[in-house]
Amino acid sequence: EDQVTQSPEALRLQEGESSSLNCSYTVSGLRGLFWYRQDPGKGPEFLFTLYSAGEEKEKERLKATLTKKESFLHITAPKPEDSATYLCAVLRMDSSYKLIFGSGTRLLVRP
Amino acid sequence: EAQVTQNPRYLITVTGKKLTVTCSQNMNHEYMSWYRQDPGLGLRQIYYSMNVEVTDKGDVPEGYKVSRKEKRNFPLILESPSPNQTSLYFCASYRGDWGYTFGSGTRLTVV
Numbered sequence: 229e230d231q232v233t234q235s236p237e238a239l240r241l242q243e244g245e246s247s248s249l250n251c252s253y254t255v256s257g258l259r260g261l262f263w264y265r266q267d268p269g270k271g272p273e274f275l276f277t278l279y280s281a282g283e284e285k286e287k288e289r290l291k292a293t294l295t296k297k298e299s300f301l302h303i304t305a306p307k308p309e310d311s312a313t314y315l316c317a318v319l320r321m322d323s324s325y326k327l328i329f330g331s332g333t334r335l336l337v338r339p
Numbered sequence: 340e341a342q343v344t345q346n347p348r349y350l351i352t353v354t355g356k357k358l359t360v361t362c363s364q365n366m367n368h369e370y371m372s373w374y375r376q377d378p379g380l381g382l383r384q385i386y387y388s389m390n391v392e393v394t395d396k397g398d399v400p401e402g403y404k405v406s407r408k409e410k411r412n413f414p415l416i417l418e419s420p421s422p423n424q425t426s427l428y429f430c431a432s433y434r435g436d437w438g439y440t441f442g443s444g445t446r447l448t449v450v
Binding site for chain 1: 343370372379380381382383384387389397427429431433436437438439440441442443444446
């Protein structure tokens with residue numbers, strides 16, 4: 229069964245304290261892995277797409293990496309405005325275009 | 340601006356009173372989908388549509404209906420809402436490498 233598991237569920241960091249969020253996945257054929265940011269009461273906002281093991285993408289203080297079984301979202305020197313829920317999702321290699329989401333990691337960055 | 344527009348943003352209704360949540364996208368996308376988001380359960384797919392007049396069930400379709408008469412619109416219909424359908428709902432359209440573009444959400448409360 230396809231499954232996406234994110235850890236930790238919640239993470240509290242001091243401003244400037246770097247850390248990583250984990251997304252482990254089991255899927256029958258990976259078309260792509262997506263990271264989204266979600267602020268309270270709002271829709272998920274696209275961050276990255278990763279397609280193959282070894283791929284890396286960066287945007288400001290965020291860097292996403294992918295292996296055959298998991299993905300990491302590295303946050304370098306976070307700021308309070310990085311506080312949000314970060315969602316990982318996988319897209320299967322079939323015609324359904326269905327995104328399977330993890331439950332997310334709630335990140336709080338304190339000044 | 341490329342966007343998915345949902346209405347209403349907030350809705351409180353009573354058990355059994357039919358309601359429709361509208362969704363419209365301006366990107367000429369073929370694929371659209373509805374998700375619901377509940378604490379601890381993440382985002383789960385309700386229904387999706389591959390194109391006009393082509394719809395199919397997602398993971399949690401019970402109690403919901405959809406229609407796709409035009410490419411831009413994909414309304415979600417609750418014929419007889421029940422309290423267990425209280426949730427945060429998102430409409431989304433598929434953007435290929437960008438994954439999904441999500442609407443701002445509809446918070447539904449059924450009393």
